[in-house]
Amino acid sequence: xxxxxxxxxxxxxxxxxxxxxxxxxxxxxxxxxxxxxxxxxxxxxxxxxxxxxxxxxxxxxxxxxxxxxxxxxxxxxxxxxxxxxxxxxxxxxxxxxxxxxxxxxxxxxxxxxxxxxxxxxxxxxxxxxxxxxxxxxxxxxxxxxxxxxxxxxxxxxxxxxxxxxxxxxxxxxxxxxxxxxxxxxxxxxxxxxxxxxxxxxxxxxxxxxxxxxxxxxxxxxxxxxxxxxxxxxxxxxxxxxxxxxxxxxxxxxxxxxxxxxxxxxxxxxxxxxxxxxxxxxxxxxxxxxxxxxxxxxxxxxxxxxxxxxxxxxxxxxxxxxxxxxxxxxxxxxxxxxxxxxxxxxxxxxxxxxxxxxxxxxxxxxxxxxxxxxxxxxxxxxxxxxxxxxxxxxxxxxxxxxxxxxxxxxxxxxxxxxxxxxxxxxxxxxxxxxxxxxxxxxxxxxxxxxxxxxxxxxxxxxxxxxxxxxxxxxxxxxxxxxxxxxxxxxxxxxxxxxxxxxxxxxxxxxxxxxxxxxxxxxxxxxxxxxxxxxxxxxxxxxxxxxxxxxx
Numbered sequence: 001x002x003x004x005x006x007x008x009x010x011x012x013x014x015x016x017x018x019x020x021x022x023x024x025x026x027x028x029x030x031x032x033x034x035x036x037x038x039x040x041x042x043x044x045x046x047x048x049x050x051x052x053x054x055x056x057x058x059x060x061x062x063x064x065x066x067x068x069x070x071x072x073x074x075x076x077x078x079x080x081x082x083x084x085x086x087x088x089x090x091x092x093x094x095x096x097x098x099x100x101x102x103x104x105x106x107x108x109x110x111x112x113x114x115x116x117x118x119x120x121x122x123x124x125x126x127x128x129x130x131x132x133x134x135x136x137x138x139x140x141x142x143x144x145x146x147x148x149x150x151x152x153x154x155x156x157x158x159x160x161x162x163x164x165x166x167x168x169x170x171x172x173x174x175x176x177x178x179x180x181x182x183x184x185x186x187x188x189x190x191x192x193x194x195x196x197x198x199x200x201x202x203x204x205x206x207x208x209x210x211x212x213x214x215x216x217x218x219x220x221x222x223x224x225x226x227x228x229x230x231x232x233x234x235x236x237x238x239x240x241x242x243x244x245x246x247x248x249x250x251x252x253x254x255x256x257x258x259x260x261x262x263x264x265x266x267x268x269x270x271x272x273x274x275x276x277x278x279x280x281x282x283x284x285x286x287x288x289x290x291x292x293x294x295x296x297x298x299x300x301x302x303x304x305x306x307x308x309x310x311x312x313x314x315x316x317x318x319x320x321x322x323x324x325x326x327x328x329x330x331x332x333x334x335x336x337x338x339x340x341x342x343x344x345x346x347x348x349x350x351x352x353x354x355x356x357x358x359x360x361x362x363x364x365x366x367x368x369x370x371x372x373x374x375x376x377x378x379x380x381x382x383x384x385x386x387x388x389x390x391x392x393x394x395x396x397x398x399x400x401x402x403x404x405x406x407x408x409x410x411x412x413x414x415x416x417x418x419x420x421x422x423x424x425x426x427x428x429x430x431x432x433x434x435x436x437x438x439x440x441x442x443x444x445x446x447x448x449x450x451x452x453x454x455x456x457x458x459x460x461x462x463x464x465x466x467x468x469x470x471x472x473x474x475x476x477x478x479x480x481x482x483x484x485x486x487x488x489x490x491x492x493x494x495x496x497x498x499x500x501x502x503x504x505x506x507x508x509x510x511x512x513x514x515x516x517x518x519x520x521x522x523x524x525x526x527x528x529x530x531x532x533x534x535x536x537x538x539x540x541x542x543x544x545x546x547x548x549x550x
């Protein structure tokens with residue numbers, strides 16, 4: 001996700017450098033005592049549905065008349081509610097931040113629970129096979145261990161399917177085991193193709209998923225390399241039934257803006273990863289796993305270690321070092337990003353409002369980079385003052401490139417000007433801006449963080465209304481206006497048409513780049529413009545005073 005969103009800031013940086021070169025409340029859960037195991041219903045089993053098709057010859061069996069029951073599990077990290085319907089996690093509240101990770105969008109195409117389903121073929125995967133609606137037998141076999149069981153009929157042979165959840169009291173992971181046991185009197189092949197094991201369709205916190213920065217992403221390890229995939233295909237998006245990658249799959253999962261669910265096979269690997277590429281559905285991502293044949297009374301166990309938590313490298317490494325790349329943070333900017341967030345959050349401990357903390361943080365960073373800004377402006381002005389002389393040399397030696405280069409370098413040397421002097425100070429700041437972009441985009445600390453007036457959530461655009469089907473955002477407009485004013489004040493007029501074009505077009509480019517960005521990032525950029533305008537007004541005033549006294 002971060003790699004995708006960094007494209008916008010890279011484009012901004014290139015335009016910038018070109019300019020210098022040229023011149024929810026939680027739902028109430030049904031209570032169930034922790035120690036009480038669900039009683040097994042004695043009713044006769046009957047087939048519920050047969051959606052698997054002839055290739056698998058699988059029928060789902062369930063308990064007639066069984067009612068859904070729930071069970072509460074409490075760890076140091078999560079407040080969890082499990083449900084016998086689908087053998088799923090119905091609610092999972094991240095206690096530290098009181099965030100509900102199970103998102104119910106009330107969309108018939110999306111299953112809200114963390115149901116960790118088993119699909120026997122791709123048609124199952126897309127449409128469901130009845131297991132998600134069946135009531136499973138639920139039994140709490142330990143303080144943090146719950147077993148769900150149901151039956152499927154494979155080629156008319158009964159097979160017990162179990163999901164065993166073992167919760168970690170202090171960690172961000174679950175041990176989840178799938179057990180397939182042949183209850184018949186003959187050997188069977190469990191499906192003609194590998195089964196598909198998935199985590200969930202959605203992952204919280206609940207956000208506006210139409211916003212680019214909030215889109216869910218399919219993540220997986222393919223042949224040892226970290227990969228991401230989204231619905232459609234970039235600017236030329238094409239939706240379709242399934243997107244797939246074939247190879248050695250070490251783990252797979254989904255990523256929301258701030259959180260991850262990752263399923264890591266223990267002692268085996270998948271052969272393919274697929275995800276639902278239909279428009280308007282959740283992002284179900286599945287790993288194909290070989291089960292093979294089962295003799296009578298034989299069982300096969302497929303254990304997974306499941307990470308559910310923040311996009312935090314330390315948390316990920318504590319579960320499995322192979323999933324650290326899923327934090328989606330470049331190793332080159334990570335140290336800077338860490339320092340920036342440490343500073344911002346420590347300022348906020350004193351201020352108590354992240355908006356005002358950003359104001360102070362922006363002022364501090366402006367002061368730190370002031371020498372580079374001054375040097376860049378001085379170099380740019382010198383270059384602009386030399387423009388008439390350089391143009392004359394270009395005209396005189398336009399047919400002699402070697403002489404032209406030599407004469408231009410001579411002018412630079414005589415006037416002690418480095419042609420890259422205006423760009424180099426800005427290049428030194430680029431890692432800082434990339435790190436800040438990453439920090440403000442992906443930091444959950446900005447989620448639902450208010451500032452003042454209409455700015456209610458610094459993690460989202462500051463939309464005040466919708467007009468003609470489009471959001472009206474105020475900060476990008478203010479940022480564009482301050483960008484134009486800053487350039488107008490700091491640019492030495494050379495009278496060239498090219499300069500005038502850049503003066504008017506670059507702010508317009510910025511407004512498109514920043515329109516849907518989180519308001520915290522746009523606020524920071526606008527503040528930088530305001531401080532630069534104040535600094536430039538001071539410089540211009542001093543320059544006029546010197547001219548008046550000379």
